[in-house]
Amino acid sequence: MLDAGRLSAVELMRALIARRHSVDGRVKAFNSYDEADALAQARASDARRGSGKARGPLDGIPVGIKDVIAVAGQPLTASSRMLENFVSPYDATVIRRLRDAGAVCWGRLNLDEFAMGSSTENSAFGATSNPWDLERVPGGSSGGSAAAVSAGEAVAALGSDTGGSIRQPAALCGVVGLKPTYGLVSRYGLIAFASSLDQIGPFARTVEDAAILLGAIAGHDPLDSTSFKAEIPDYRRGLSERKGPWKLGIAREYFADGLDPEVGAAVQGAIEFYRKRGCEIREISLPHTKYAVGAYYIIATAECSSNLARYDGIRYGHRSTAATDAVDIYFKSRSEGFGEEVKRRIILGTYVLSSGYHDAYYLRAQKVRTLIRRDFLEAYKQVDAIITPTTPTPAFRKGEKSADPLAMYLNDIYTIGVNLAGLPGISVPCGFTGGGLPIGLQIIGQPFREAELLSMAHAYEAAHGWHARHPNP
Amino acid sequence: MPSSQEFDIDQVANLARIELTGEEKARFSAQLADVLAHIAKLQEVDVGGIEPTAHAFPMDNVWAADKAGPSLPADAALQNAPAQRDGMFVVPKVVE
Numbered sequence: 001m002l003d004a005g006r007l008s009a010v011e012l013m014r015a016l017i018a019r020r021h022s023v024d025g026r027v028k029a030f031n032s033y034d035e036a037d038a039l040a041q042a043r044a045s046d047a048r049r050g051s052g053k054a055r056g057p058l059d060g061i062p063v064g065i066k067d068v069i070a071v072a073g074q075p076l077t078a079s080s081r082m083l084e085n086f087v088s089p090y091d092a093t094v095i096r097r098l099r100d101a102g103a104v105c106w107g108r109l110n111l112d113e114f115a116m117g118s119s120t121e122n123s124a125f126g127a128t129s130n131p132w133d134l135e136r137v138p139g140g141s142s143g144g145s146a147a148a149v150s151a152g153e154a155v156a157a158l159g160s161d162t163g164g165s166i167r168q169p170a171a172l173c174g175v176v177g178l179k180p181t182y183g184l185v186s187r188y189g190l191i192a193f194a195s196s197l198d199q200i201g202p203f204a205r206t207v208e209d210a211a212i213l214l215g216a217i218a219g220h221d222p223l224d225s226t227s228f229k230a231e232i233p234d235y236r237r238g239l240s241e242r243k244g245p246w247k248l249g250i251a252r253e254y255f256a257d258g259l260d261p262e263v264g265a266a267v268q269g270a271i272e273f274y275r276k277r278g279c280e281i282r283e284i285s286l287p288h289t290k291y292a293v294g295a296y297y298i299i300a301t302a303e304c305s306s307n308l309a310r311y312d313g314i315r316y317g318h319r320s321t322a323a324t325d326a327v328d329i330y331f332k333s334r335s336e337g338f339g340e341e342v343k344r345r346i347i348l349g350t351y352v353l354s355s356g357y358h359d360a361y362y363l364r365a366q367k368v369r370t371l372i373r374r375d376f377l378e379a380y381k382q383v384d385a386i387i388t389p390t391t392p393t394p395a396f397r398k399g400e401k402s403a404d405p406l407a408m409y410l411n412d413i414y415t416i417g418v419n420l421a422g423l424p425g426i427s428v429p430c431g432f433t434g435g436g437l438p439i440g441l442q443i444i445g446q447p448f449r450e451a452e453l454l455s456m457a458h459a460y461e462a463a464h465g466w467h468a469r470h471p472n473p
Numbered sequence: 474m475p476s477s478q479e480f481d482i483d484q485v486a487n488l489a490r491i492e493l494t495g496e497e498k499a500r501f502s503a504q505l506a507d508v509l510a511h512i513a514k515l516q517e518v519d520v521g522g523i524e525p526t527a528h529a530f531p532m533d534n535v536w537a538a539d540k541a542g543p544s545l546p547a548d549a550a551l552q553n554a555p556a557q558r559d560g561m562f563v564v565p566k567v568v569e
Contacts, residue, residue, distance in 0.1 A: 089549040182529045196528050225535040226528070294512040305489060312490075315562055319555035326567050327490075335492040343491055344501055348508065350489040351480060361512070366525030368518050373526060406507045422529020447530070 002049065002060050009049070009060030012155075013042040013104060016062050020107075020153045023473045028128045029138075029148035031067045032075050033107040038062065041104040048102060057212050057236070059102030064154030066145050067108040068115055069200065070189035071095050074105075078191050079123035080113045082317045082337030092189020093224065094158060094200050094217040101216040106154055110144030113339045114308065115165055115193045117141050118411050121402050122341045129398075130173060131471040132437055136395040139169030142203070146173035149203045151473050156204040156213050160190055162197045163296055164390075164415025167427035170203055171390035171440020174429045174466070176210045176457070177203050179415075181447045182422035183228035185214075186221030194303035195226075197296075197419040206467050207428060207458040211235035214450060233451045242455035245278035249383035253289035254414055260393040266431035266439040267389045270460060274387070277459065282383055286375040291368050292417040293409055298352050298365035299420070304342075305349030311337060344405060373421040380446050385456060388414050390427040390440030414442060424450050428457040429466040438466075480505060 001007040017035050024030055045060035054060075065071055068078050070088035072095075077083045095105060112122035120128040120143025128143045130136040131151040138147040142159030146169035149157050159166040161179035170177025178201045185200045192198065202213035215236060220229045250271060255264060275281050313319035313333025320332030338346070352361035379386060392413060401408040418425040423444055430441035441460065445453035461467060482502050486493050493501065547560050556563035 086553050089545060089552060222537065225537075226532065228530070288518070291515055291518055294515045297508060298512060298515075309490075313555060314564055315550075316553035317555070323565075326565050329565070330490040331492045334490055338491070340497075343493070343497070344504065346489050346491060347482070347485050347501060348505055351485045351505075354485065354488060363525055364515055364518075364520060366527060367520035367523040368515055369526040370523050371518065371520070373529060404507075405504050406511055409508070409511075420526075420529070 003054065009042040009045040009104065010039060012060065013038050013062055013106070016106065016153060016155070023151050024153060026129060026134055027131055027147050027151045027153070027473050028126055029109055029144040029151065029153055031077055031079060031108045031110050031125055031144070034074060038104055038106045045102050045104065055100070055102035058098070058216055060104060061155050062104040062106040063098055063213070064107050064109045064145055064148045064157035065095070065105055066111055066142050066157065066159045068111060068160055068191045069094060069158055071105050075108055076191070077108070077125070078114045079111045079125055080337065080339065080342070081124045082311050084124070084318065086316060090189065093186035093221045095189065097217050103216070107148070109142070109148055109157060112141035112143070113342050114191065114304070115141040115160055115162055116304070116341050116345055118164070118168060118408050119398070119401065120144060120169070121398060122339060124339055127398060129473070130395045131473040132174060133395065134473060136397055136437070137172070139172035139395065141165040143169045145203045146170050146175055146177065149173070149175045149205060150471060152470065156202060156209050158200055158217070159203055160198055160200050161419065162194050162300060163419050164412040166201045166203065167390050167415050167425055167440070167442055168412060170427040171442070172395040172438065174438030174469070174471070175203055175205055176207050176426065176428050176467070177201065178210050178214060178426045178450070179418065179424060180214065180218065180450055181424045183226055184218050184230060184424070184448065184450065186224040186227045188221055188223035192307040194300040195307060196303060197300060207454055207461050208236060208239060211239055211454045228448070230448050235451050235454055238451040239455055239458045242452060244456070244459065245280065246274070246384040246456060247280045247282060247382065248274055249282055249284035249379050249386040251284050251286045251289070251379070251386055251388060253286050254388040258392050259389060262433045263389050263391070263393060263439050267387070267441055270430045270441045271387060273460060273463060284379045284383060284386065286379060286417065288368065288371045288375050289417060292372055292420060293413055295365040295368040295372065296416045296420060297348070297409055298361050299369065301345045301349030302353050302362050303349070305346045305353060308342070308346055313337070341405070369420050372417055376417070376421045376423060376444070385446070385453060386444040388442045388444065390414060390442040394433050394437035394439060418444055423447060424453055426453050426457050428461055430460070430464070431466060432469070480509065
């Protein structure tokens with residue numbers, strides 16, 4: 001529409017600003033926003049398009065940014081008191097790439113503090129609501145990103161995924177969310193949580209939009225030594241070129257106890273769709289699945305205890321005014337600045353790394369991680385991808401799990417293995433419960449084969465049209 | 474694997490440089506006991522002869538050319554400091 005001149009980038013931006021004004025009092029997806037800055041970016045886009053210098057399909061498209069990714073001159077809070085007044089001195093690499101593609105960086109989206117959580121209730125600035133049912137959580141940790149796209153406050157968004165933090169909220173909010181292969185997207189400028197697991201990825205209403213956004217942010221970056229020199233295909237063009245049929249695996253461990261029957265039925269429906277399309281459906285086994293949550297909560301908390309040691313109240317972030325000496329600054333600033341879940345995870349991570357326990361916990365978890373990864377690589381000798389539910393249940397009620405961390409952690413049971421194994425995974429809407437809550441289908445692909453993954457998701461989406469339904473929060 | 478009873482929250486919180494209230498200590502201890510009980514399931518796994526995975530994809534050292542490039546200017550690095558003076562971070566006196 002922008003290219004055809006039927007809509008200007010400024011008109012689009014104004015519409016989103018108006019939408020944010022009308023719904024975000026209830027949804028609370030945004031931590032902050034800068035309307036003047038967004039309109040200036042949109043005007044620059046219109047000027048480029050007007051002079052025939054548009055930079056492609058993202059030029060003028062407002063993309064919301066999870067408040068854990070640095071945007072120069074804008075707040076960067078990680079939804080934490082610790083960083084309440086922090087302003088980014090530079091752009092993350094993904095932001096630089098979005099700007100190069102002409103996208104409008106729009107707003108700072110809410111999350112569980114430091115991306116630790118599955119409900120966006122752990123934000124220091126208040127919980128985000130699910131646009132489909134305001135009494136329920138949007139998922140997390142990228143709950144603000146999922147809710148903003150679902151509620152029409154942003155065309156697309158960036159999130160980050162350490163154990164399911166893109167796919168799980170995408171499923172619970174009825175949008176598309178993609179966690180790329182470990183190493184495909186630069187993390188330079190992403191606030192680190194668990195460095196061997198974190199990846200940045202797109203949220204969008206459609207698979208095609210997610211493909212466009214991924215194409216813009218993917219690629220090697222010398223500023224992130226864990227980023228790979230992988231060739232980046234044209235993901236969008238791949239959607240129409242690749243049609244399968246594929247060999248798809250169904251892991252019996254992902255359809256066990258605890259799976260909500262309506263979620264199970266919707267995913268079975270998706271499996272039948274692929275079967276009818278000529279795909280071969282094979283039952284496979286990922287035998288170490290039941291250990292994934294345990295291994296994850298050792299590895300992720302160990303890494304977080306190390307990464308968050310930098311918040312010492314000295315160079316940036318909250319500094320306690322009650323502290324009496326330099327060491328007391330550490331104790332008091334961290335105690336005042338961090339919320340409960342962050343403290344809990346730092347303490348668990350410190351414990352599993354501490355002298356006498358390191359081998360029993362951390363080293364053992366890393367070995368189990370090897371076995372979990374091996375399960376997937378064995379499965380990929382037989383199948384092209386694996387189909388699972390994204391979550392065991394649809395969106396749960398606010399407060400339902402917040403007093404029970406273990407119950408909250410177990411909600412990530414289907415997404416965590418993907419991070420431990422470094423694989424790409426996508427969640428695509430696959431129906432609604434009788435009560436009108438969205439259900440997500442997860443497709444887990446092979447390393448650096450996002451193009452195939454997107455094509456599989458696109459084939460399903462094109463034949464169903466769940467993405468045409470929108471909530472009215 | 475050690476039992477969760479050995480979990481000494483005072484010692485661990487001290488290592489983590491986090492001050493906890495009495496109420497937080499009691500709550501975290503109970504919650505983390507649940508989590509540690511779940512984690513204890515990893516004991517069942519036979520990990521004999523299995524190499525640990527630190528990163529999902531084996532990576533060697535990544536080298537950058539030894540060449541100076543532009544870096545964050547001092548004023549930008551200091552802009553978020555809780556206290557600063559003359560291009561430096563200000564902290565309480567550490568040595569008498």
